[in-house]
Amino acid sequence: MNKSELIKALSEQKKMHVDEATKVVGAFVDSVKEALLRGDRVEIRGFGSFKIKDYEGYTGRNPKTGSVVQVRPKKLPFFRPGKELKEYIND
Numbered sequence: 001m002n003k004s005e006l007i008k009a010l011s012e013q014k015k016m017h018v019d020e021a022t023k024v025v026g027a028f029v030d031s032v033k034e035a036l037l038r039g040d041r042v043e044i045r046g047f048g049s050f051k052i053k054d055y056e057g058y059t060g061r062n063p064k065t066g067s068v069v070q071v072r073p074k075k076l077p078f079f080r081p082g083k084e085l086k087e088y089i090n091d
Contacts, residue, residue: 003029036077046084053078 001009003025011021035042036052043049057073081089 044082046082048079048081048085050077050079052076 007018007021007025010016010025011018014021016024032042032050036050039052041049041051052075055074055076058071060069060071061067062069
């Protein structure tokens, strides 16, 4: 499911106009992104949690040429599914 499919499903299930559903989904995604940018953890009970993981820089190799490459430190979003979601998927 992609963002437009989520918007369509929300508009059909809650009987709202597509434009309104677009605003709701957009506000949700923006809120999660802003919270992660601030370094906050986002938890949605029954679904899962999002957080940012910090990765240190390291020396790597280009697999094609074999040359040494410095990889910069980075931050990546990480999702951990909640217990209810895991149970729902596995039942």
